[in-house]
Amino acid sequence: MPDHSPLIQSLRTAVAGAPDDVPLRLHLAELLIAGGHLDEAVAEAAVALQHAPGDAQARELMVRAMGAPPQAPQPPAESQGPPTGFNWKAAEDQVGDVVPPRFVETPPAPEAPQTADGSVDPGDASAWEVEAPDGVRLADVGGMQDVKDRLEAAFLAPLRNPELRKLYGKSLRGGLLLYGPPGCGKTFIARAVAGELGANFLSISINDVLDMWMGNSERNMHEVFETARRQAPCVLFLDELDALGAKRSRTAHSGMRNTVNQLLTELDGIDAGANEGVFVLAATNVPWDVDNALRRPGRLDRTILVLPPDAPAREAILRYHLKDRPVANIDLRKLAKATDGLSGADLAHLCEAAAERALLDSARTGTVRMIGMQDLTAAAASVPPSSDPWFASARNVAMFANEGGMYDDLVTYLKKKRKL
Structure with missing residues (x-):
């Protein structure tokens, strides 16, 4: 066996202890290539590809190990001949179907239509990225059984039972607001709901809607809903609702007030049944900053508190x-x-x-x-809990602004944790 540095020997021991650890094995292959031990690096990269056939780093290391030129001192600049370069074609022929071509020719994308002010027309289908169902389900959300039960009772059960829905005259539409401290998985839960419904997923934030030109923000909001309607069944996820639907009484800029008005109009549906098959989910860290009209029955009328994970x-x-x-x-x-x-x-x-x-x-x-x-x-x-500042603010809301029992779940949690 060729001489190896202590670091390579230690890494070999670690790989032997964790043979399925692909990143660790690839790190060993990197060191072997750097040390000129190309045959051994090929072997390590091959084992890594057996465990992770689609791993791009493993493929790249395999190419380097099979075709990298040996390390040798470089002659002075004046004595160097014409550069030989690396023969990618020969390397690709050697590795066959293990490594795909380095570059793929793709036709240029058609130019998106533009408006008079030069911005991209949001009516173009490529302006909003709608994701097809990716198999994420509520079972993939670890723990949080209380949240899952609330979602099932308030949102999913009526939509899963079309006969009962028809019997009781329940419309195939819904609006649900997820709120709680940041970093607790509200977006992932929204994706899981889309998976449960087998629906497309369209996520929108303030950056997708807000525009400097008069009237464009309202038009963008309309086009977002139109896209969701065309892609129904579709879960439309409104992230940071406190920015998209801030209280109009606190909004000095008339453009933002008009955007909130447009959001209210779209939630109601311009025509009867316009939002059939569009399930609106929204998330916010500060529900007390959301315009009260958005919480009206028929809009985002159901609320679920998403707490730090159990x-x-x-x-x-x-x-x-x-x-x-x-x-x-x-x-x-x-x-x-x-x-x-x-x-x-x-x-x-x-x-x-x-x-x-x-x-x-x-x-x-x-x-x-x-x-x-x-x-x-x-x-x-x-690592201190990042949610502590949020609970400090939420405590005041729970104590002094819980009109109509809107934050009863939050009050119950604070009392349980003796923070109230």
Whole structure:
């Protein structure tokens, strides 16, 4: 066996301990190529491709290992001959169907129609990206059983039972507002609802609607709904509703007031049954800043509070963010218990911080090691819950602005957590 650096030898030991860890094996292949051990790098890249046939990095490493020129000192500039370059054609012939062509010729996209002011016409079908059902279901949302039960009772059950819906005169339309602290998965839940309904998914934020030209914002809002109607059944997800539908009494700019008015009109449907098959979901961190008219019956009249993940959800989120990293002896249940109050975004940051801690330690000692429980617990101690400021504001709303019991779920949670 050729001589290897201590880092390569340590990495080989780590790969032997975790043979299914594709990123770790690809890192070993990178070091082998850098050290000139091309045959060994080919072997490692081949094993990686067996585990992950579509991995672009593994394919790129395979090409480099099979065709990279040997490392040699460069002659002085004046003595260099004409550049030979890398023979991509020969390399592609060698790897056959393992590696696709490096470049694919595609015809130029047709130029989008423009309006008189030079902006792209939002009526063009390519202006709004509608996603086909991708198989994400509520079962893919870890934990959060209370939210799932509320979604089933308030939204999904009537839509799943067309005969009962017809019997009781229930229209095939709906409006639901998800609210809660940031980073708790409101957007992912909206995608899961689309998956449950087998519907297309169209996500819209303030940047997609707002325009500097007079009247364009209202037209954009209309075209968004028209696109959803053409693609029905479709879940139309309005992200950051507090920006799209801010209280008109607090809006000094007449353009924004007109945009909110247009949103109200579209939610009602211009013609009877115009929104049949369009399911409107909205999300906001600050529902108290949303115009009250949007909460009127027949519009976004159902509300669900999405809180920081419970213990089963935290365990599922941690497992997801650690599954592609080199870990050893991780007690997910114990870790989930120690991270009560952290949002999904906090948990992702925790895993990133733990990986960074192990990486720096490996770089400092020259020996690659796994991410251990000590890295994760140390990271958990250094990551404060990002939802605390939100609950500080929500507490005042729950105490002094809970007209009609709008925030009863929030009051119940705050009392349970002894924050009220």
